[in-house]
Amino acid sequence: MRVAPQVAVLEILGGMNLWDMVSQKRLDNGFGGYRLPPIPHFPKSAKRKRSARKRRDDEQLCAFDLLVEVAGKLSSESENSTLPPFCIIGRSKEVAKQDLLGNKEELKTEIPDLLSNTVLAPEIVVKKQVAYASNKLPQASKPEHSEPLCLRLKSKIYDTAAGGSVVSNSGIGIGCSASTDICRSGSIRKSSENRLELEAMDIYSLEDPMDLDVKPPAPASSDSSAEVPVSRDNPCSSSMPKHESGIEHIVHRDDDDNSSGCTHPNTITNKASRPTNCIGDHGERNFSASKYWKAAINLSKSTNSASDYAIFMAWLTSFDYMLLPDIQRKPFLHDKKTCYTRQRTQRSYFKRRKLFERCPVSASNRGFFRMKVSNTFKKDSNKLEAHDPRGTAIRANGVTSPKAEQSSYKSVKFSIKSFKIPELYIEIPETATVGSLKRAVMEAVTAILQGGLHVGVILQGKKVRDDNKTLCQFGISNGDALDSLGFTLEPTTTQMAQQLTSSDNSRFLCLDDAVQPLARIPPISLPIDRDPSDASPQPALTSCPKSDHDSVHSPTNTLSLDKTTENKLALVALPAMDVEALAVVPLRNPKRLEHAQRRIRRPFSVTEVEALVEAVEKLGTGRWRDVKLRAFDTAKHRTYVDLKDKWKTLVHTANISPQQRRGEPVPQELLDRVLSAQAYWSQQQAKLRIKEEPPLPLPPVLCSSDPNQQFSSSSSSSLLEPVGT
DNA sequence: GTTAGGG
DNA sequence: CCCTAAC
Incomplete structure (x- = not known):
């Protein structure tokens, strides 16, 4: 019997709000590279167990954020372009499972952190990938040269500035840039003091950490940049090599790391003298992937930090593995000005976040979660420079800067919560090697990255396209509208499966005065649902599929159009198809990971509400x-x-005072109609129950002869095309 | 697959 | 917007 190789569909989730991901713990179970460390066993103390659980959660969040930040730094500090490629790959659940079956060897290596005063002392676990575990598959399909190895890096993160205390010991998977090639060579296994690693890669436990609540060291040194808290002397950090020389090697040794394990900072051993980077030792680096990453590098060079951070934050949260650059290639510590120091406290992310929001100015200095938004507010530019690696969906608290010499200038502080992450699907044969999978993912990612990402600004669900308007003109500088401010990542160009050619930096960039056209959306982009109800000055982007179906994209027109609309508020309905547009391969059988992903929130526009009201008026509330x-046949995103x-909320909205309402205000007239229709139809339903008589009770109040007219008030004609059937 | 209702 | 019971 011939067994057809199955096709494993990898689904790399995107479009999720980072904050949601974190807060909802959706990164658990491997998704997004996250794994839950086990909770230390405290049989007799529920209390301790609870606190342990909390600590674990906190640590995950910290670690996650560190990754995010690291990526951000990488992307923005790769000027010399010696930066080895790093990439992020996803993996299927099946592959993950197989991962655990392989032999495991652990290698030690060290990677100096890219953040100031912080050291990443990771362990790399090399696993022999059991790529073809399925017995059903013919062995022949196995490539002869070798089994792909899977690199896993268990990062142990220490904060030297905080006295070497363990900041995080997470199960985040980080790979090594050259993993594919290196592994194939097999050198990695011999290159370093091997140690058998028996524990599953996701098994971690922390000792009861030292008091991690100690306040971070105050910025002492005068020569340090105002922004950078200085690492204070402490037993541990003193033994750590300073990073003045660029690259230092630090090996973490925790020989008694076992199931009950403690990773005590004091076990850190400085072995700087002996670079043990397994990869470097053998000089077998083969950054075959580097070409792809030139794009990313260029991108980071040619664009502002906001986009850099955005990109990497986005990808980080989208994928399972991240490949870090080899430390021997380049120091990343040169830019002290923008260096961060990890906050020592293990307090929950949530707590710090709140703190930050309350004290947007000072607390942010060393806060790891500090949002480095330097939103200089210039006269005729509303350019934002958001440096927050964590992404977008900004929340702004209109904070007035007392320093502003020009009284007319007002600073706005943005707290970026997250970007919407583009979604990516990849389909690959089950018999493919993990290595090829990595490459496939990388290519897909690269294809998008190389095209550049454009940062979109959304205000109250509408895309703000006029780049020349000031923030205050949009009301962004104050008011509740800020809560509904968000950012999106949109592909600028996507030349799938194309060679990276570029030295042409002009293609990479975003968030600049001159917004690059969203040109050249790939032909493979999926059909996109347009929301016909979103009245928009951008016909090309919001046209109803019905009428303009095939013009999948001609964003160029649209954008050029934008530039001419300087005098008008260019609030444009969010096309909301960017995500789909990024699809690499149409997804065939999306076995949703874990909790699939929450759909992005798309507030109903007034137009939509009107359409809904009208339809309900005619059809009733039960259909x-x-x-x-x-009314919404063409709006695929509206089920x-x-x-x-929505009707439910409309009814609710109509019943509360206008002051209590949030979001885009719905005209009272519509709300009145809502109540009216609701009352009418609920009455009908009641009648229907009592006596199952009137199969088609003639509606309305006045027994209008034409039921369809009953509720159609003044502006009766729907803005929506009544879907012809 | 739809509806209704709680979360 | 999600989840699910109930149909």
């Missing part, structure tokens, strides 16, 4: 499918459940 078909839910 949501019909309502959908009638009938959505419509039902």
Whole structure:
């Protein structure tokens, strides 16, 4: 019997709000490279167990954020372009499972952190990848040269500035840039003091950490940049090599790391004299992937930090592995000005975040989660420079800077919560090697990155396209509208599966005065649902599929159009198709990972509300499918459940005081109609129950002869094209 | 697959 | 917007 190789579909989730991911713990179980360390066993103390659990969670968050930040630094400090490629790959659940079956050897290596005063002392676990564990598959499909190895890096993160205390010991998987090639060579296994690693790679435990609540060291040194807290002397850090020489090697040795294990900072051994980077030792680096990353490097050179951070933050949160550059290639510590110091406290992310929001100015100095938004507010430019690696969805608290010499200038502080992450699907044969998978993912990612990402600004669900308007003109500088401010990542160009050619930096960039056209969306982009109800000055982007279906994209027109609309507020309905547009390969059988991903929130526009109201007026409240078909047939992102839910909230909204309402205000007239229709139809339903008589009770109040007219008030004609069937 | 309702 | 029971 011939067994057809199955196709494993990898789904790399995107589009998720980072904050949601973190707060909802959706990074658990391997998704996003996250693994839950086990909770230390405290049989007799529920309390301790609880606190341990909390600590673990906190640590995960910290570690996660560190990754994010590291990536951000990498991307922005790779000026010399000697930066080895680093990439992020995803993996299927199956592969992950197989991962655990292989032999494991552990290698030690060290990677100086890219953040000031912080050292990453990771362990790399090399696993023999059991790539073809499935017995069903013919062995012949196995490539002869070798089994792909899977690199896993268990990062142990120390904060030297904080006295070497363990900041994090997470299970985040980080790979090494050259993993594919290196592994194939097999050198990695011999290159360093091997140690058998028996524990599963996701097994971690922390000792009861030292008091991690100690306040971070105050910035003492005068010569340090105002922003950078200085590392204070402490037993541990003193033994750590300073990073003045660029690269230092630090090996973490925790020989008694076992299941009950402690990773005590004091076990850190400085072995700087002996670079043990397994990769470097053998000089077998083969950055075959580097070409792809030139794009990323160029990108980082030619664009501002906001986009850099955005990109890497986005990808980081989208993938399972991140490949870090080899430390021997380049120091990353030169830019002290922008260096961060990891906050020592292990307090929860949430707590710090709140703190930050409350004290946007000072607390941010050393806060790891500090948002480095330097939103200089210039006269005729509303350029934002968001440096937050954590992404977007900004929240701004209109904070006035007392320093502003020009009284007319007002600073706005943004707290970026997250970017919307583009979604990416990859399909690859099950018989493919992990290495090829990595390459496939990398190519896909690169294809997008090389095209550049454009940062979009969304205000109250609408895309702000006019780059020349000032923030205050949009009301961004104050008011509740700030809560509905967000950012998106959009592909600028996507030349799938194309060679990276570029020295042409002009293609990479975003968030600049001159927004690059969203040109050249790949032909493979999936059909995108347009929201016909979103009245928009951007016909090309919001056209109804019905009428303009094939013009998948001609964003260029649109954008050029933008530039001419300087005098008008260019609030444009969010096309909301960017995500789909990034799809690499149409997903065939998306076995949703774990909790699939939450759909992005798309507030109903007034136009949509009107359409909904009108449909419900005519059809009643119990026929949501019909309502959908009638008024939202072309809006694929609106399900009938959505419509039902929206109606529910509309009714609620109509019943509360205007002061209590949030979001884009719905005209009272519409709300009145909502109540009216709700009352009417609920009455009908009641009647129907009592006596199952009237199959089609003639509606309305006035027994209008035409039920369809009953609720159609003044502006009766729907803005939506009543879906012709 | 739809509806209804709680979360 | 998600999840699910109930149909």
